Amino acid sequence: MSIDRRARGLILINTGNGKGKTTAAIGTAFRALGHGMRVGMIQFIKGKWKTGERKLGEQTPNLTWLTMGHGFTWESLDLDRDRKAAQAAWEIARTWLMDESYDLVVFDEITYIINYGFVALDQVCAALQARRSDLHVILTGRDAQAELISVADVVTEMQPLKHPYGDGVQAQKGIEF
Ligand code: ATP
Numbered sequence: 001m002s003i004d005r006r007a008r009g010l011i012l013i014n015t016g017n018g019k020g021k022t023t024a025a026i027g028t029a030f031r032a033l034g035h036g037m038r039v040g041m042i043q044f045i046k047g048k049w050k051t052g053e054r055k056l057g058e059q060t061p062n063l064t065w066l067t068m069g070h071g072f073t074w075e076s077l078d079l080d081r082d083r084k085a086a087q088a089a090w091e092i093a094r095t096w097l098m099d100e101s102y103d104l105v106v107f108d109e110i111t112y113i114i115n116y117g118f119v120a121l122d123q124v125c126a127a128l129q130a131r132r133s134d135l136h137v138i139l140t141g142r143d144a145q146a147e148l149i150s151v152a153d154v155v156t157e158m159q160p161l162k163h164p165y166g167d168g169v170q171a172q173k174g175i176e177f
Pocket residue numbers: 017018019020021022023024140142158160163165171175176177
């Protein structure tokens with residue numbers, strides 16, 4: 001059997017409650033960048049800290065890094081503002097799926113904005129299926145929807161076996177953010 005090595009765009013999902021969803025996506029982005037591939041990253045939720053990956057990502061050649069969300073949605077007092085930020089991010093994400101400028105796009109924490117009802121699940125699935133056929137896409141976030149899983153090619157569920165957070169250990173720079 002011969003192996004077809006032509007570029008075939010894959011959809012990957014990193015989900016589950018364990019640590020490693022976003023960092024694995026960034027590891028894959030780093031791998032692609034090493035081959036001279038062009039990568040787009042949209043972070044749908046902005047956390048408390050300016051993360052190390054964001055600091056580096058915003059100044060890395062061949063990488064477009066957008067942090068679009070407002071705060072942690074679950075800490076927010078302004079759902080309407082969060083909804084608008086999420087929808088604006090999705091509008092950019094949707095154009096990237098058709099854009100010749102990228103080889104890989106990462107939509108970080110996108111599952112939350114779907115679960116919050118800010119963006120419709122069927123719209124996201126349809127846009128993913130209509131994307132440029134050689135574009136790779138990585139989606140991250142907990143509680144990936146069954147419909148999203150069914151359109152994906154690779155789905156990994158991170159399972160937490162241990163985390164020192166439960167023992168009161170605070171988030172450590174370079175590891176958690
Ligand atoms: P990472 O960004 O480290 O790959 P993640 O994307 O899998 O983590 P998120 O659900 O996006 O995890 O949570 C973001 C923050 O919560 C990160 O600081 C991460 O290290 C931390 N975290 C992830 N999983 C756990 C867990 N099971 N218990 C405590 N903290 C966690």
